[in-house]
Amino acid sequence: MANRFSAGYLISDADYETAKQRALNITVEQTVEIPRDIVPAGYVEDEILGRLEALEAADGGYIAEISYSLDDVGGDFLQLLNVLFGNSSILSKTRLVWMKPCDGLEAITPGPRFGRAGFYDLAGVSSGPLLMSAIKPVGLSTAELARLAGDFARGGMDFVKDDHGLVDQKTAPFSERLAACVDAIGEANAKTGFRTRFIPNITAEGGRTIERAYEAKEKGAGGVMLAPALAGYDIARQLAADADFGLPVISHPAFSGANVVGGDCGFSHRFYFGTLQRLMGVDATVYPNFGGRFGFSRDECLSIVDGCSEAFSNIKPILPAPGGGMTFERVPEMKAAYGKDVVYLIGGALIRERATLADACKRLAEAVRAT
């Protein structure tokens, strides 16, 4: 018998008996996908078929805990995700809210190479908060974007990343922008003594994502960013598992929002922006902060922090990177919510101070790090 991991599904709009039947349907849907009464006896029924381990009343319905065999996964990370919520993602009023790991998961994914502690090491500090900003908008020239990157670095930001909309447009092609930003930041670091790192966006067509990851490494980038919902859920794991690569991976939520905002379907915020990112090998996970331009609540954001940091197999904790509409005024509120283990992503509010950007970055760092 192989080890079994399990998932918790919130089944809403159901009484106990209905919830139980729907939970039993999930045990079939996620594994054998043939009518229950014709599941072959023996190995398939005993090992492969999902098992309803518990069904308990919860806020909004019933939580069904269903376990699955590692045999059904084989060695394939995407099949792990498929078993967790492949077809059942299409069900209404059924939400994957958590996962419980089991021994043997490390053969399917190593998790992040750096994680929270490694990220602090790269930034040259022993604890956070860390600061990250983004060069933008799309449409500026390479020279203009590199100047921005240099100013962010002079201001002492720990990380400067590409906006996720910067790919390979003719106004600032990937290779040219990467080289120019690494140079501008290197020059600034040489003067200031800061250790600012540049994080290019490597989300690209097919195999080119991995090529750009390696180009980023060769040209001196300090990490890479990608949008897993576009590029595929296995790219970060590939990079994390690759000892030759050896840079941290930041994930961006582009194209993924519908996975959480439907409310009673899809994934919990905790799982999608926390647990799943760790399984994928992501070191820091960007998501929209509460009170910004998107509708995530404070509680949903703090559940993401839990998903990033709770004990989970031997997979390292990672850093939450809330962004989207952060302003100077909101620093006290964010410090109260997030404490030290966080990367603050702040873009527009700094770019607004374009004329004195390095000073604005320093003021931000002081506000964030004041006790």
Place this chain on the structure above:
Amino acid sequence: MANRFSAGYLISDADYETAKQRALNITVEQTVEIPRDIVPAGYVEDEILGRLEALEAADGGYIAEISYSLDDVGGDFLQLLNVLFGNSSILSKTRLVWMKPCDGLEAITPGPRFGRAGFYDLAGVSSGPLLMSAIKPVGLSTAELARLAGDFARGGMDFVKDDHGLVDQKTAPFSERLAACVDAIGEANAKTGFRTRFIPNITAEGGRTIERAYEAKEKGAGGVMLAPALAGYDIARQLAADADFGLPVISHPAFSGANVVGGDCGFSHRFYFGTLQRLMGVDATVYPNFGGRFGFSRDECLSIVDGCSEAFSNIKPILPAPGGGMTFERVPEMKAAYGKDVVYLIGGALIRERATLADACKRLAEAVRAT
């Protein structure tokens, strides 16, 4: 000035003025992602910034048509998707319902290589409906699965595919299963004169998806299936654009459901399972049929058919492949809904007739093709 494509967003829970402000926010969010008042004048504001082209009352709210410049995409297919609904996918009560193409899109994606007409050619007929079944469950041995494939072929199914949960498990490893199923089907075809084609599931870790696609081709498969929401939205396009590959691509909805079932967020069924699949280069799109185990309505399913078949740039129409809970009894209802341009995917109801499977397939084919 570059050509502009546009998208329609359904903005719900809003009066006209609120809807207009939210639409204007989308023009910023999807492009420059900095506050509107600091968008640089000139090229960035005039060309890159999204443009609100129309705002009209619609069922459930207002439809905002927003246009975007091909300059913001460059040559990258994933950036096309990012511009359409990257960050805004995280907004509540905002749903991408349609897209209008523009000239120049063909440089970003060729669309499907085969499409509807090519699929008929492969099946050796001039029109549908076509029939596809799936070998399963996971946990059976290679020999058992190959025997099933052979029986489906003897029954005259046009396509036999892997269940999407079959990847590379030790009970039936990918390469072994592929070879055995192609052999079993080839043997059957030699006796019957049918032209049944085997479609393996190539969804796999990172670059291995493309490797498996080529292994499928070399070993005589008749097409490949993948789950874009897991493997990434660019793989099908890569395969469709690759003249050396030259097999049709079928997409599976695993892990993608939350993109449509949230109702007022995410994507319309028409766009996600129709338009998007064509943009991705998919030749036939599997989705759950109405009245089966999932909650799609008849209207939602027919909107997918529209998305698959309506005129859209020079991108070929493709085939809808409704599946999930189809039974013999439902054939008349499905014929009335879908007409001829369809691939019926029927698995469990046939496997139930395991002892006389080839006969059951023939009865199904007669029922489906009777006029």
